[in-house]
Amino acid sequence: MDLKEINNYGQEMVECLKLETSPVAVKLVPKGEEVPEGIKKVNEAIRHCQFVDRVRRTGEEFYTLGEDQMCKGGAGVMGLGALPPKVASGEFYYKGLKQFSTQDAAKRTIEMVPTLSPDSTEAVLYAPLEKTTFMPDVVLVICNPKQIMLLTQAYMYKTGGRLEVSFAGKQSLCSDGVVQAKEGKIGVTVGCSGSRVYTEIADEEMTMGIPIELLSDVAAGLKEICPN
Template identity: 70%
Template sequence: MDIKEINNYGQELITRLNLKTSPVAVRLIPAGGEIPTEVKKVEETMRHCQMIDRVRKTGEEFYSLVEDHMCKGGAASMGLGKMPKKVGSGEFYYKGLSHFSNINAARRTVENAPMLPPNSTEAILYGALDKASFEPDVAVVICNPRQIMLLTQAIMYKRGGRLEVGFAGKQSVCSDGVVQAYRDGQVGITVGCSGSRAYTEIADEEMTIGIPVELLPDITKALARICPN
């Protein structure tokens, strides 16, 4: 897909949905793959959700390696490194955060989250969809429920049916927002998680949707019908 065309899709989403911030282009570079030389490396250690939140507001473009990610569980879900033992076993969510009644409930939740194989990703690229210099795999949009509704209607416009999504309030912007769309080619909608709510400026009234980039042509065409400006 042509980069200029992708940028136009990003601008269409902003205009049709009246978005306050930019959709974020995310590209996962497979292990051993080459990182575009024109994209700079992120200058500080952050969580993936913080990188998304920063880019949607500033329009910056950068790439990150595993050592740039403060949240190793979120990084591992996207194939950067290995899942920390306490996260993978559920211990972190059970004993650390007291979010579950028992260790097995916590473990099952982690095991059912969309994940990529350990060390399968070399780097992750981030940029504003409306001006990114690279072709992304996923477009992440953080917006309000009404805008999610309009995107859902646009997704349903061509084929109808129902949109099946799953989330657990854990690893939301990483597993649900990126991995599900990247791995399965399916839209991922999530309400957020404790980490993404605590460490970013994502508002209480905002949700996250991850869209496989190949769906953008049909979605933007449908939005032109549903949201004529």
Template identity: 55%
Template sequence: MDIDNIRKIGSDLKKVYKLKTSPVAVKLVSSTQEIPEGIERIQEPTRHCQMIDNVRQTGTSFYTLVEDQKCKGGAAVMGLREMDGKLAKGEVYYKLGAFETSNAARRTMQKVPRVPADSVKAVIYEPLEKAEFIPDVVVLIGTPKQMMQISQSLLYKQGGRINADFAGKQSLCADGVAEPYMSGQVCVTVGCGGSRKHTQINEDEMAIGIPLEQLEDLADSAEKMFGK
């Protein structure tokens, strides 16, 4: 799949599903030499969920290094660094009152999808319809109805079931990026406290992460099912 096709898919998905904002192309790179020329580094540390939201709403493009990721948990699940021990063991969420017991918190965090630590050196973000690179994952944010239509399109050719693997924690990073990146499967997620607090994602919106391998079939099926 070439860049022109990627951009066309971005425009087509936005039109067919009547998305109010852009699908976001995300690429995890193992060397900064893989960053396309012309894409600038983000100017200040920001949370991954905010980056996704900024790109989808404003059309901006940028890359980030580990020190640019304000949420260290997000940086960890995307492979930019080791996860802090207290977060990995669930102690952080337990102390915040998100779980009744430390064991419940630990079990949850043990199941959070993660890219191997330190395997990623930078993350690139760009609107799909303007992409200068082939993404690893595309994150779409929309209404439950739009998520339904996207899910139906994904199943149009092969059938099956859509993965909805979430805990309301580490949502747009672990569920939206790490899970589809690692598994090659789409993942629907409902958001988390951080992504709901620090972004303009509406109460009636949710997200889906789609690996590159399923993008072309999605676009083709979307047009056949909902393009008329």
């Protein structure tokens, strides 16, 4: 795939699914590599989920460094530094958010969250898929359950089978959406406390993370199964 094809897939996805916002292209720049020329640095520090939500609504393209990511849990799972100790130990979710019966239960959950190696990522790039100027690792589509259904059916169109997904309502748009998809697996996620509080993602919206190597299959399937 080249960038023109990827941009076309983005436009086709918007039209086929009747999306109200853009699919978001995300790329994790490995440590030591440079950000592509011509992409501006973001102008504020917010959370990864907020960057994704902003881009799908505004059509902006930019890059972020670790210093721009306010949620250090999200930054940590994407390799921008390490997970904060209170997140890694489960203390934050047990004592802070009171979402588990014990700290061990919280820690067990966090240990199962897909996570990249600490300090393995230099920067994160964001852009609407139909306008991206860089080759993404992952495409994030935030949409309603029916549209998630159509994306799933599109993926199944060529070879069949079943889509197996894993989520825990934690580290949603970062780990479930980006890291899991970067590892080659389509991820479907229901959101997490942070992404539900700090973004404009609606209660009735979910997220699918699509590895870039599977995008052409999904796009081809959509052409066949999307309602007119």
